[in-house]
Amino acid sequence: xxxxxxxxxxxxxxxxxxxxxxxxxxxxxxxxxxxxxxxxxxxxxxxxxxxxxxxxxxxxxxxxxxxxxxxxxxxxxxxxxxxxxxxxxxxxxxxxxxxxxxxxxxxxxxxxxxxxxxxxxxxxxxxxxxxxxxxxxxxxxxxxxxxxxxxxxxxxxxxxxxxxxxxxxxxxxxxxxxxxxxxxxxxxxxxxxxxxxxxxxxxxxxxxxxxxxxxxxxxxxxxxxxxxxxxxxxxxxxxxxxxxxxxxxxxxxxxxxxxxxxxxxxxxxxxxxxxxxxxxxxxxxxxxxxxxxxxxxxxxxxxxxxxxxxxxxxxxxxxxxxxxxxxxxxxxxxxxxxxxxxxxxxxxxxxxxxxxxxxxxxxxxxxxxxxxxxxxxxxxxxxxxxxxxxxxxxxxxxxxxxxxxxxxxxxxxxxxxxxxxxxxxxxxxxxxxxxxxxx
Amino acid sequence: xxxxxxxxxxxxxxxxxxxxxxxxxxxxxxxxxxxxxxxxxxxxxxxxxxxxxxxxxxxxxxxxxxxxxxxxxxxxxxxxxxxxxxxxxxxxxxxxxxxxxxxxxxxxxxxxxxxxxxxxxxxxxxxxxxxxxxxxxxxxxxxxxxxxxxxx
Numbered sequence: 001x002x003x004x005x006x007x008x009x010x011x012x013x014x015x016x017x018x019x020x021x022x023x024x025x026x027x028x029x030x031x032x033x034x035x036x037x038x039x040x041x042x043x044x045x046x047x048x049x050x051x052x053x054x055x056x057x058x059x060x061x062x063x064x065x066x067x068x069x070x071x072x073x074x075x076x077x078x079x080x081x082x083x084x085x086x087x088x089x090x091x092x093x094x095x096x097x098x099x100x101x102x103x104x105x106x107x108x109x110x111x112x113x114x115x116x117x118x119x120x121x122x123x124x125x126x127x128x129x130x131x132x133x134x135x136x137x138x139x140x141x142x143x144x145x146x147x148x149x150x151x152x153x154x155x156x157x158x159x160x161x162x163x164x165x166x167x168x169x170x171x172x173x174x175x176x177x178x179x180x181x182x183x184x185x186x187x188x189x190x191x192x193x194x195x196x197x198x199x200x201x202x203x204x205x206x207x208x209x210x211x212x213x214x215x216x217x218x219x220x221x222x223x224x225x226x227x228x229x230x231x232x233x234x235x236x237x238x239x240x241x242x243x244x245x246x247x248x249x250x251x252x253x254x255x256x257x258x259x260x261x262x263x264x265x266x267x268x269x270x271x272x273x274x275x276x277x278x279x280x281x282x283x284x285x286x287x288x289x290x291x292x293x294x295x296x297x298x299x300x301x302x303x304x305x306x307x308x309x310x311x312x313x314x315x316x317x318x319x320x321x322x323x324x325x326x327x328x329x330x331x332x333x334x335x336x337x338x339x340x341x342x343x344x345x346x347x348x349x350x351x352x353x354x355x356x357x358x359x360x361x362x363x364x365x366x367x368x369x370x371x372x373x374x375x376x377x378x379x380x381x382x383x384x385x386x387x388x389x390x391x392x393x394x395x396x397x398x399x400x401x402x403x404x405x406x407x408x409x410x411x412x413x414x415x416x417x418x419x420x421x422x423x424x425x426x427x428x429x430x431x432x433x434x435x436x437x438x439x
Numbered sequence: 440x441x442x443x444x445x446x447x448x449x450x451x452x453x454x455x456x457x458x459x460x461x462x463x464x465x466x467x468x469x470x471x472x473x474x475x476x477x478x479x480x481x482x483x484x485x486x487x488x489x490x491x492x493x494x495x496x497x498x499x500x501x502x503x504x505x506x507x508x509x510x511x512x513x514x515x516x517x518x519x520x521x522x523x524x525x526x527x528x529x530x531x532x533x534x535x536x537x538x539x540x541x542x543x544x545x546x547x548x549x550x551x552x553x554x555x556x557x558x559x560x561x562x563x564x565x566x567x568x569x570x571x572x573x574x575x576x577x578x579x580x581x582x583x584x585x586x587x588x589x590x591x
Contacts (some may be wrong), residue, residue, distance in 0.1 A: 071477075071529075119530075132534060135541040143485070143542050150482035164477050 027413065028258065029398050039394035041387050041417075043261040051377040054366075059085040059171045059346070062366070062374060067165045069379070072115065075108040075156060076357030077379075078169040079230055080364040084353035085171045087245060088368065091344045096337035097173040098230075099330050100159055103183075104166070105229050105355075106327040107155030110148060110193075111163075112358035113276070113320040116421045117200065118145025121313050124415040125207040141203070144196045148320065151186075151193050155327060158182050173341035183331045190328040197321035198294050204317040205298035209310040210412065211400075214393055217270050218278035218306060219385075221356050227286040227322055228279050228356045235282060236272065237306075245352035247363040253380060264385040271388035274360025275420065276315035281306045288329075291322035309393050312419045346372020357382050359421050383422045390420055440587050441472045441487070442580070445479050445497035445532065452556025452569045455498040455576065459554075462577035471584065479532045484539035484549075492587040493549045496580060497532060498569070502555025505568035507576055509583065512549035513540055550583050552576070 028040040050069055054062045063081050067074035079101060086093065118141065119131040128134040135142050153163040158178050160166020168174045216237075221244065223232030234242040240250050251272075253262040266272055280287070280295070281302045287295065295318045305311045352365040360382030367376040394416060401412040448454035457475060460468065476483055479495060487493065495512055502508060510518075519533025530538060539545050554576045558566050565573070 132530070132538055132541075135538060139542060142538070146482040146485055146538075146542070150486060153482065 037395040037398045039391040040258045043259040054374050054377050072112050073357045074165045076362050079355040080362045084351035084364050088349050088351035089344045091172050091342050094337035094339050103330045104159040106323040107152045109323040109358050110152030113316050114145050114149035148193050172344050177336045177340040183334045186331050194324045197324050201294040201317045204314045212308045216273040219272045220278045220282045230355050244354040261384050263387045271392045273389045274382045276319045277312045280315040288322045288325040290325045291318050309419045386420050440492040443476045443495045451558040451560050452498050453559045455554050455569050456496040459576040479535045481535045481538040485544040495551045498556040499553040504555045504557040505572035506555040509552045512551045513545045515551050
């Protein structure tokens with residue numbers, strides 16, 4: 001049943017049957033008689049037990065296992081894990097290895113951001129049900145996006161030995177470092193892609209975005225000299241400042257009855273936002289000069305990015321450009337590491353670290369015994385941390401669209417959900433909006 | 440010639456294409472550019488010179504298990520049934536081909552060879568029907584490659 005205007009008693013809006021690669025969920029909205037809206041993002045994907053699967057495993061086995069959590073951002077899982085172990089084992093890695101890890105991460109950001117911008121989010125703004133329907137009218141745009149995605153995959157394949165679920169990351173470094181010539185072959189494609197990414201920022205900024213106003217708490221890493229990726233302190237827009245192994249002192253995971261995924265929240269209960277918008281707002285001064293210039297040329301301020309959820313596509317495009325430009329710099333200066341992997345010895349203790357996955361902060365914490373085997377694990381993915389912010393923003397946004405025809409209201413709310421690039425964003429293309437009275 | 444082998448070795452019949460590749464004599468395989476791509480995506484088909492021959496091999500649901508089909512790659516989208524459990528993070532193989540084709544990146548000489556499978560659950564074993572047809576699957580791949588390759 002569809003009701004155009006919520007009047008009288010409570011209304012119950014259900015956006016259900018989300019199907020997706022890594023999670024299944026639905027959206028449930030309840031509109032009270034006074035017009036206030038409560039949103040619940042229901043994630044009912046069966047638990048995947050990765051935190052239990054790694055128990056008893058060695059650190060290097062963990063790096064391979066956690067990569068399987070996501071086909072889009074396996075590098076992020078590997079990076080948070082490997083940094084955590086190296087911090088506990090006090091491993092000093094070769095500076096060239098550190099750069100290679102940033103390059104690997106750049107590759108993942110490129111493929112993930114290109115996928116989201118061009119294949120998942122662009123159809124929302126251009127009025128198509130999917131990229132397939134869009135292709136005939138926007139051939140050049142999609143061609144550009146797929147080329148960048150392909151380049152991101154190629155970077156991951158060269159550094160990580162495989163485009164999906166790479167294999168080469170090891171505690172202390174890599175099982176193999178790429179030869180200079182292998183990376184040199186990326187120079188020309190990267191330069192071409194940078195030009196495309198600059199055009200992408202301009203294009204994203206020209207899109208007609210729905211009005212939206214929010215005041216989110218933003219959280220990301222911040223490093224004194226680098227754009228947040230593998231390293232830095234966990235900071236927020238309102239003063240949180242933590243070591244990357246100390247996530248638990250300001251945040252916690254809670255079980256909400258409507259989701260199989262644990263929701264992370266700040267200990268003070270305030271929802272917080274992760275991802276490109278948070279990073280650009282909190283670390284705009286660390287953007288690559290070409291990305292900073294492109295952002296400046298849009299005349300969209302970091303403040304505007306922060307307040308309008310739909311401008312996340314601009315933030316993501318700026319990061320796409322940043323990742324390409326940083327990758328080009330690393331490739332241009334690359335010299336293979338003297339040691340592709342440093343030696344290390346296991347020891348008992350707690351290994352914890354946070355890095356920046358394409359969708360935001362990814363925190364890992366492991367308890368190890370004296371043999372270096374995992375005894376306990378905690379993995380806090382960005383989407384679980386963004387859930388509360390998504391629900392909060394949907395509650396704010398819904399009153400503006402619930403009076404619209406069924407399909408249009410659904411489309412607008414899907415567009416908002418996809419603005420976070422959650423793992424469930426893929427499925428929101430296929431939402432069915434059900435509205436029923438729940439008096 | 441590029442051979443794009445789809446599937447996962449540890450998911451039952453889904454590993455059939457990868458296993459068939461191992462049955463191809465090494466001397467033959469070395470002439471090809473073999474890529475284990477997991478799930479086919481559109482960007483894997485763009486950017487090749489127009490004369491590059493591509494063969495995509497995969498195990499597919501819907502065919503009788505063990506049956507082998509060969510067709511122009513461009514026809515794959517017509518055969519893909521709509522899925523009730525579709526994610527737009529990754530298009531299905533047919534969607535990926537359709538997108539690449541719309542971008543002009545699928546040519547008449549690109550081929551698809553599929554083998555019907557029935558079990559795609561975790562585990563390394565193939566079902567008997569697929570196991571029994573694996574040699575023929577490999578032979579068909581070699582035959583397609585021989586037709587595609589220029590004479591020495």
